Amino acid sequence: MTPEQFLSDFHEVAQIGATPNQGVDRQAATPEDRLTREWFRAFAERRGWEVRVDGIGNQFAIVDFHPDAAGDTPCVLLGSHLDSQPLGGRFDGAYGVIAGLHAAARLEDRVRSGDARPAVNLAVVNWFNEEGGRFAPSIMGSSVFAGLMDEAEMLAVRDLAGVSVREALEAIGYLGTDARPTVASYAEVHIEQGRILERESTQLGAVDYSWYTQKLDIEVLGEQSHTGATAMADRHDALVAASQVILKVHDVTARYEAEALVSSVGQLTLEPNSPIVVARRVHLVADLRAADQAIVADARATLLEQIDAIARERDVKINVRDFDVRDNQHYPESGIRLAEEVAAELGVSARRIRTMAGHDSVAMNRIAPTVMMFVPSVDGVSHCEREFTRDEDLVTGVAVLTEIGWRLLQGALEPSGVAGVGGAAAGAGAAR
Missing domain, CATH: 3.30.70.360 (Alpha-Beta Plaits)
Structure with a gap:
């Protein structure tokens, strides 16, 4: 799929829940959130991918390279989230999901055209309620997946109007029962939401740790x-x-x-x-x-x-x-180096960078080898309608994510004694 096709899809999704000042309002488990989920499903089904929804509303599109294999073949997982803050920006989260879908389509085409079939499958995820604007806490879907939050407790969380997560997901038809895929490794691309990359005229940030x-x-x-x-x-x-x-x-x-x-x-x-x-x-x-x-x-x-x-x-x-x-999360050194190496090979300027904000990758980093990357944000502004990233930076991020996805499919980051690399069962742990 071409960069032009990616940009067309990205700007199409930005019309769902669009606000007058070019932002979006797609809070978790609202009718607008449902529309983005339907868009995600349609993209996957056009490609013939299996779509799953788990018990906390996480949505997965699975590219199965081993349809005849017994059991659940582990997946390299790409993605982010499609929900937004109230009057939020159209780039936060949604970029990573759409980039993941396009990267997966390119990787599938590469395998189908004759490149070596990887030993693992590929999947793209739309995590539920990363933003936490309607239901607190944030990073909910990925934390339940990782066993850091209890599924039953999170389903019982209520918004300010008294609607529970369970009730809201049922209302939009996305309280699922599907099995969670087993994860071999995870990669996410996101806007920086800060000023460092733009200020230094750097195209990519390889995230090395998160703030407390x-x-x-x-x-x-x-x-x-x-x-x-x-x-x-x-x-x-x-x-x-x-x-x-x-x-x-x-x-x-x-x-x-x-x-x-x-x-x-x-x-x-x-x-x-x-x-x-x-x-x-x-x-x-x-x-x-x-x-x-x-x-x-x-x-x-x-x-x-x-x-x-x-x-x-x-x-x-x-x-x-x-x-x-x-707590502070430090991303694997091997994953940081992988992002730097891919950027260098593609002629993309890169630097190491910390994340002050929370992301789904912070939860995933606890259970699977994880790569987190940033592309520049104009003026460092986020969680508002003025949030903006240039098309050329979006396209660059997709190219890097695609190549990183290919390396992960080839086993570039093997799990190294990390407990629970499979999708965690409901109730496997509790949030701190």
Whole structure:
């Protein structure tokens, strides 16, 4: 398949759930998400590939080079996710899935035209709910696959409207029962979501490690009262206390060197959310990330002290729970070198790079040899409608992914004592 065909498909998918400012809104298990899944299925079925959907909604397209083999032949797996943030960008995630489909089609053509048949199969995956915008935590589908999260617990997670993951997947027809493929190795290409590659005029980033992530689930409990009739001295305003917490989460970064720690509060809900009622409850999630786990631990400890002081000052109760903690993940040196070697052979400039954001590859790296790559993001902007990557950079990433996929099919990264290289069964582990 040609670069022009890839770009045509990419820009076609970008019309699903398109927003007025050239972004997309395709949150997990919504009607728009269903349409992208149908597009994925149609692409695979046109090629004669088997399509599977597992118990958490992960979608697989399998290129079977060994149809007569007994049992489940392991797969080299390529992919990412098709869901988006609310008013998100059209490149995040979707690029990696469509690149995976086109790389797989090129690799299949290569084998069918006479190149040596690999000992393993090839598959492309669309992971469920990587974004976590509708259902928390993020990276859900790949984490269940890898045994890091419990399937039953994740199916019971509810969105802000009270709809569970199970109910949402059933509603769009994508709560599957198919067997999960066994994975020999995994590769993912993604937009950087940062400024490094563009700033340095580098075409490819070979990801070597991920940042440490710590989220805090914070519940502020005050007392509901009348905004007009209640004396100021008698109020226990949960929203005022929550606003102080939000500022502390922002300000804690100043304790460390510039950009050593990033933090934010991205979600906040309040009750009863009436213009004439003092808030009784506010729920928010704080996100702390750094390359150094010790910095995150210190920031967390500082915030807990400050939050306790705010609760006493405002005469409210504040409950804090650790949530979605992810340690540093270091990608295999052999995979990093493979990406560098392929880039050099294709005349593509490359450098090693870390990921501050989480990706499905972070989960997959725990159970299979994994290669993660970035292509440049314009202005380093992501999770918004202005997110953008140039066509030529998208095409370059597909070319590199295709060649890496070929090397993986030839056994370039053999599993090296990694437990659970097969698709993990439901309930194989729990999230931290």
